[in-house]
Structure formats: C-alpha cells, structure tokens
Amino acid sequence: MKDTEFVERLKRCFGNATMADVARRIGVPHATVRNYFLGRLPAPEVLIKIADETGISLNWLLCGRGEMYASDQPPIGLGRFIEEKISEMIDRRLSSAGLPAHAIDVFDVRSAVLRTDDPQAVIGEWLSHEGREFPTDFGIVFFRGWESFSMDEKVDAVRDAKRVLDRTLRTV
The missing domain is CATH 1.10.260.40 (lambda repressor-like DNA-binding domains)
Structure with a gap:
C-alpha cells in the first residue's frame, strides 16, 4: 500500500x-x-x-509529527556546495585546456537517449563504444516507467543499469 x-x-x-x-x-x-x-x-x-x-x-x-528539521535551521547543504565547487574547478581546468566541459564523458549518454529513446539500445551503443557486446542472457529491469521519466532521470537510469551490468560482468 x-x-x-x-x-x-x-x-x-x-x-x-x-x-x-x-x-x-x-x-x-x-x-x-x-x-x-x-x-x-x-x-x-x-x-x-x-x-x-x-x-x-x-x-x-x-x-509527520514534530518539526520538519532536527534543528531550528534547515541545513546549508555542505555536500552539494562541495560538489558544485569541484565541478566549477573541473570546468575551469577543462576550459583552460581548450576542452569542452563535457570532454570527460567519453560516451555521451544524453545524446544517445535523445537519439534512440531506448535504454537497452543506449547501453548496447555504450558497450559497443567500449569494444564490448551486450550479453544476450542479461535482462534489465531498471527501466519500468521509462516513458514517464524526465530526460535527466532517463540518463541516470541508463547509467545505473550500466554500472550494475559492469559489476555483474566483472563477477561472471
């Protein structure tokens, strides 16, 4: 329920x-x-x-009882602040080297999702880009509700599934 x-x-x-x-x-x-x-x-x-x-x-x-925050003030979001600062530093270094900010990503998951809108095809392309084949006996269930996902959620779902697939293939 x-x-x-x-x-x-x-x-x-x-x-x-x-x-x-x-x-x-x-x-x-x-x-x-x-x-x-x-x-x-x-x-x-x-x-x-x-x-x-x-x-x-x-x-x-x-x-649903009591105050929302454990203290009087909402948190400052230190983790997010640190992530943003690290991201800014990386972007500055890439920019000073004349590289685009997305140069770190070898395979562009977002473009593949936009192009195919098929999560298994995206993973297949990603594996092919790495010189590997998609295992024929591996089913992926991460994509239930795919049609309702935002673009960011689709990209993250593909990345999550790829991480699981990579871990599984390492242990097989």
Whole structure:
C-alpha cells in the first residue's frame, strides 16, 4: 500500500528535486529512489543518509509529527556546495585546456537517449563504444516507467543499469 503522506514528506525534504537528484544526494540507485517515490519505506541506513543530507527529523519524515528539521535551521547543504565547487574547478581546468566541459564523458549518454529513446539500445551503443557486446542472457529491469521519466532521470537510469551490468560482468 502506498503511503502518499510519506512520499510527499520525502519529496518536500529534498525540495521536490527529481528522483535523479535525490539518488545522487543520498548515494543510492535511481531505481531505488523510484521505489521510495512509489511508497516503499527506505531501509534504516538510507533513512539516516536522508536525515544527514537534508537535516530533517526522522520523526517528521516517517510519522509527520514534530518539526520538519532536527534543528531550528534547515541545513546549508555542505555536500552539494562541495560538489558544485569541484565541478566549477573541473570546468575551469577543462576550459583552460581548450576542452569542452563535457570532454570527460567519453560516451555521451544524453545524446544517445535523445537519439534512440531506448535504454537497452543506449547501453548496447555504450558497450559497443567500449569494444564490448551486450550479453544476450542479461535482462534489465531498471527501466519500468521509462516513458514517464524526465530526460535527466532517463540518463541516470541508463547509467545505473550500466554500472550494475559492469559489476555483474566483472563477477561472471
């Protein structure tokens, strides 16, 4: 059963950020955040990550009782601040070297998603770009609801699936 009040509180504590942003901030796969947005309760360790990242009270998040924030002030978002500063430094270095900001990405996932709008085709192209083949016996379930994803969510879902595929292929 979906706990819509929990889902609304979860979205609110992240400022109604996209699933991709939430996943990045708490360090879990996009598909996991999608499950939370569909009403599944996070595991205790993830709840702690959410509280640490947002500064919210777990009592408020889980039960809707008490103050939203564990302290009087919302968090300053130190993690996000540091990420932005690192990104700015990388962009400056690339720019000074005469390279475009996206030069780090060898395979352009976003362009492939725009071109094909087919997640398995994108992963196939990515593997082909790396000189590998898509395993014929590997099914991917990360893409349920693909049609409703934003562009950023599609890109993140493909990247998550590729990471899982890479890990799986290393252990086989």
